[in-house]
Every structure is written in C-alpha cells, then in structure tokens.
Amino acid sequence: xxxxxxxxxxxxxxxxxxxxxxxxxxxxxxxxxxxxxxxxxxxxxxxxxxxxxxxxxxxxxxxxxx
Numbered sequence: 001x002x003x004x005x006x007x008x009x010x011x012x013x014x015x016x017x018x019x020x021x022x023x024x025x026x027x028x029x030x031x032x033x034x035x036x037x038x039x040x041x042x043x044x045x046x047x048x049x050x051x052x053x054x055x056x057x058x059x060x061x062x063x064x065x066x
Contacts, residue, residue, distance in 0.1 A: 012047075022047075 014025035021030040029042045036046035051062040 010024055010026040012022060012024070016023045016025075017033070020033050022033055023030045027042075029039045029044070031038055031047050033049070036049045038044045038046060053060045053062075
C-alpha cells in the first residue's frame with residue numbers, strides 16, 4: 001500500500017524531502033516531518049507518522065493497529 005497525499009491522492013513516494021518537509025509531487029503543499037502538519041492553507045488533515053529506527057541496514061517501523 002502506498003501512502004498518498006490526502007488532498008488528491010498523489011503518491012508521496014514520488015515527493016521530495018527538503019529541510020525537514022516532505023513536498024507533494026503534484027502540488028505546492030508540503031508536510032512537516034516532525035508532526036505531519038500540512039502547509040498552511042491546504043484543507044487536509046496531517047499525515048500519520050510512525051516511529052522508525054535504523055538498525056544496521058534495516059529500517060524498523062513501529063506501526064500500531066487502529
């Protein structure tokens with residue numbers, strides 16, 4: 001399952017990360033990687049963020065069931 005931008009379902013895997021923000025591949029919107037908040041003025045909920053750890057060459061994601 002791919003993570004999509006909430007406002008128009010663009011694939012976030014195609015976005016870019018700069019200065020602690022994830023930029024939408026389709027729009028000028030971006031998300032703060034500290035709390036998931038979207039750029040001011042966009043009518044979308046924040047992204048869900050998950051704690052991660054890098055262990056050697058593996059990335060561990062703590063995903064809790066909802």
